[in-house]
Amino acid sequence: MFELQGVKFKHIIDLPSLKIQENKITTLVGESGGGKTTILKLLNKMISPTEGKILFQGKPLDEIDSITHRRQVTMLSQTPIVFDGNIKDNLLVGLKFQDKELPNDDYLQEILQKVQLNKNLNDDAELLSGGEKQRLSLGRILLLDSPVYLLDEPSSALDDSTEDLIIQMITKFVKENKKTLIMVTHSKEIANKYSDTIIKINKGKHKMEGDI
Numbered sequence: 001m002f003e004l005q006g007v008k009f010k011h012i013i014d015l016p017s018l019k020i021q022e023n024k025i026t027t028l029v030g031e032s033g034g035g036k037t038t039i040l041k042l043l044n045k046m047i048s049p050t051e052g053k054i055l056f057q058g059k060p061l062d063e064i065d066s067i068t069h070r071r072q073v074t075m076l077s078q079t080p081i082v083f084d085g086n087i088k089d090n091l092l093v094g095l096k097f098q099d100k101e102l103p104n105d106d107y108l109q110e111i112l113q114k115v116q117l118n119k120n121l122n123d124d125a126e127l128l129s130g131g132e133k134q135r136l137s138l139g140r141i142l143l144l145d146s147p148v149y150l151l152d153e154p155s156s157a158l159d160d161s162t163e164d165l166i167i168q169m170i171t172k173f174v175k176e177n178k179k180t181l182i183m184v185t186h187s188k189e190i191a192n193k194y195s196d197t198i199i200k201i202n203k204g205k206h207k208m209e210g211d212i
Ligand SMILES: Nc1ncnc2c1ncn2[C@@H]1O[C@H](COP(=O)(O)OP(=O)(O)OP(=O)(O)O)[C@@H](O)[C@H]1O
Pocket: 010, 012, 030, 031, 032, 033, 034, 035, 036, 037, 038, 039
């Protein structure tokens, strides 16, 4: 799905050769500041390599329009983004940008259940806790139904049991719908339990831990 060839980004990233497989769950682990988020940003075309090439489905990323690319590859950043308005507004905002047909309230409630958010659609989103905002953002991107998801510590603000439930839900959704997931986690346990492939990033370089 992604192929990185001699990719460098400033002094931060140095990846001579790396392939990320389609329809698999790939997890990036490693020390803080090692470059995991930077790799997701490169894959999402938020930043471009200072050297080397990234291919997406065989095509160089620099030949793909950024907006077109981000419709295929949705990234959820570490800090959740919450817009003015209620929970429903926040769930629908991405779909409105994409001109997609809007789902009904029953379906939106189902999404809230999936992300373990026990709230009403008309509750004010600004009043949610950090972990709840993170789950709301996750609900918003699940609705986009992208083929590829890049999740940067999707459960960093959650307690251990909610974290496990959320990752379990995401990985089930990804497998059932034949999507590709690339996620960053600080949890070795989560990485071992849910990944097809774990990639350890250390000072911008990678070491495969092998397929599970
Ligand atoms: N655009 C940039 N220009 C220069 N330096 C940057 C840029 N973006 C990130 N950095 C630096 O690169 C390093 C790697 O950052 P990155 O966020 O990718 O690490 P990370 O592995 O995701 O860390 P964490 O686990 O703490 O989130 C950090 O030292 C950061 O300050």
